[in-house]
Amino acid sequence: MSAERAEVKSPWRIPLAAIHMGEEEKAAVLEVLESGWLTLGPRTERFERELGAALGTGHVAAVSSGTAALHLAYLALGLGPGDEVIVPSLTFVATANAALACGASVVLADVVGPHDLCIDPEDIEKKITPRTKAIAVVHYAGFPCDMDRIAAIASRHGLAVVEDAAHAPLATWRGQAVGTLGDFGCFSFFSNKNMTTGEGGAVVTRDADRLANVRLLRSHGVTAQTFQRHQGGALSYDVVLPGYNYRIDEIRSALGLVQLKRLAERNERRRRLSRRYQRTLEGVVGLPFAGGSAAHRVGVCHIMPVILPSGTDRDEVRRNLHGRGIQTSVHYPPIHSLSFHRASDRIRTAGLPKVDDLAARELTLPLYPEMSEADVDEVCAGLRAALGR
Ligand SMILES: *Cc1c(COP(=O)(O)O)cnc(C)c1O
Numbered sequence: 001m002s003a004e005r006a007e008v009k010s011p012w013r014i015p016l017a018a019i020h021m022g023e024e025e026k027a028a029v030l031e032v033l034e035s036g037w038l039t040l041g042p043r044t045e046r047f048e049r050e051l052g053a054a055l056g057t058g059h060v061a062a063v064s065s066g067t068a069a070l071h072l073a074y075l076a077l078g079l080g081p082g083d084e085v086i087v088p089s090l091t092f093v094a095t096a097n098a099a100l101a102c103g104a105s106v107v108l109a110d111v112v113g114p115h116d117l118c119i120d121p122e123d124i125e126k127k128i129t130p131r132t133k134a135i136a137v138v139h140y141a142g143f144p145c146d147m148d149r150i151a152a153i154a155s156r157h158g159l160a161v162v163e164d165a166a167h168a169p170l171a172t173w174r175g176q177a178v179g180t181l182g183d184f185g186c187f188s189f190f191s192n193k194n195m196t197t198g199e200g201g202a203v204v205t206r207d208a209d210r211l212a213n214v215r216l217l218r219s220h221g222v223t224a225q226t227f228q229r230h231q232g233g234a235l236s237y238d239v240v241l242p243g244y245n246y247r248i249d250e251i252r253s254a255l256g257l258v259q260l261k262r263l264a265e266r267n268e269r270r271r272r273l274s275r276r277y278q279r280t281l282e283g284v285v286g287l288p289f290a291g292g293s294a295a296h297r298v299g300v301c302h303i304m305p306v307i308l309p310s311g312t313d314r315d316e317v318r319r320n321l322h323g324r325g326i327q328t329s330v331h332y333p334p335i336h337s338l339s340f341h342r343a344s345d346r347i348r349t350a351g352l353p354k355v356d357d358l359a360a361r362e363l364t365l366p367l368y369p370e371m372s373e374a375d376v377d378e379v380c381a382g383l384r385a386a387l388g389r
Contacts, residue, residue, distance in 0.1 A: 013325025014375050017192045017303075018368045020266075021255075028254040037230070040219070040247045047253040050260055051202055054170065055177040055185075059211040061203045062253060063218055066166045066188025068246035069201040070098035073162050073184035074134070076205075076213045079104040083133040084348075085162075088119035089334040089355045091138040095164045096335050096347070099136070105346040107132070108336050110354045114307050117141065117288045117358065121149040123351070128153075134160040139168035139178050141331070142194070142270075142302035143289045147173045147181045154182075162186065166201075167302035169194050170267055174296050179204045189252070194267060194302055195259040197252035217243045269369040270301035273376055277304055277365065280380040284389050285309065286361075303331055304367040307358060312387065314363060320386035326379050329364040 010018070032043065044062050052060040063069050079085060081103040087096045089108040096106045110123040117140045124135055135154055137145045145163075154161045161182030165171070169187055171178045179185025189200035203214050216222075221243035224234035248256075275292050282290075286307030293299045308314055318328050334356070335341050336349035365379050 012327040014327065014366045014371070014379060015368075016327040016329050016364065016366050018370055019191055019196055020262075020370060022258075024258045025255055028258050029251055032250045032254045035250070037250060039249045040253075041250050043250045043257065044248055044253040047248075047256045047260070048202070050257060051187075052204075054260060054263070055180050055204060057177075057180045057204055057206070059205050059208060061211060061214045061218060062248045062256070063201045063203060063246045064248055065199050065246075066164075066186060066190060066193075066201040067094040067098055068218075068244070069186035069188070069203045070094060070136075070162070070164060071101055071244075072203050072214045072217050072246060073186055073205075074099050074102045074104065075217055076210050077134055077160050077162070077183065079133055082131060084129060084131040085134045085136055086119075086124050086127050086132060087136045087335070088138050088140070089336050089349070089352050090117055090140065090332060090359055091164065091335065092166070092332055093335055093338060093341070095136055095138055096341065100344075100346060104133070105131070105348070106335075106341075107348040108334075108352060110352050111140075111358060113354055114286045114358060115288055115290060116143070117305060117362075118143060118145040119150075120354070121146055121153060124150070125153050126351070127348075128157050128159070132157065132159060134162055134183075136162045136164055137182070138164040138166075139171055139299075141289060141305055142167045142171050142267075142300035143293075144168065144171050144173040144178045144297050144299065147178070151181070160184075166190075166193060168300055170263055171300040172298045180206070183207075184210075189256060189259075194270070194300055195256070195263045197248070197255045197259065200248050200252045200256060216241055218246045219243060220245060266369040267300040270367060271299070273367060273369075273371055273373070274301040274304060276373060276376045277306075277367075277380065280377065281306060281383070284380075284384055284387065285363075301367060303329075304365040305331055306363050306365060306383075308361045308363055309387070310361065312361065314361065317363065317383070317386045321379075321382050324382045326382050327366060330359075330362055331364045332359070334359045
């Protein structure tokens, strides 16, 4: 077997996450390779249509990553120097960095509490200033934020809402897919997400003009795409704004089309495994989103976060579990703990007491659709043993 063909094998008995690529994905990629066209083209357009249909919207632009999606959403809102965006401190750093890349400032907000690690609407309202332009919310672990309260705050203060839905494809709030509720929704198809194209993302917006703007920004601000010129539809092009290259390509879109077909079923499997964790670990550790999904708030269980008892040595627990072949992680080191962001004068880090406590005790356990019930039980038994409970 050549080095190129060697699989990347996991050293873990039970890894934190696992990707699943089947025969259909392989065939879809091969078809692209043989088609004579690799970058953004007809498969991407189909991927955008089908993703839109799954989310209940017609306005989707597929892009190169979730970070690109966030950057494009903030750019399309016109955010720049002097503007403030309220961002949860408990998120992946990209939610904040994309705003910094526009020249805007970031005001960090706290989480709701141990039962809900999403951004706290009450704290959002406290942190609004005359410079605030937008609220970025993250549907943490795949559980929708309280979009009623967030929409009410946004409309009261005239603010835009950007949903970072990287954890939450097909999660719903009152029956509507998250990512379609705010001004912009941003999805990621990075390798560890609920559906993946390796790297990839999507921007969703309700507004056709805004979508046209995102499409321009995605590809150098040019008026005629390479594919249209290839098809003989346009002889030349003009550039109407300074854009980027945030295009996805046909290989990834082909993967996305197959992964999308499996997404609902795989999300359901995640919910089932997550409920088993919740039942087994009740009284042992704190369980954010305990009880799982309610009718008005259906989560997609991207990760399995638990809150360790106060005073627990988290690193010791993690080493113990790693010794048993069980991989763990932490979601996330809060943004205000990161060296650059702590020191930056464009980040406001005041008043984050709940995230300070909870992020220090958060532990993420393995969760992926191919896990068996026995795997979940083994992780729970390992965690009990590591905690001496
Ligand atoms: C993964 C992720 C991103 C970034 O997505 P990429 O596709 O890796 O750029 C942004 N926000 C959150 C919450 C994420 O989990």
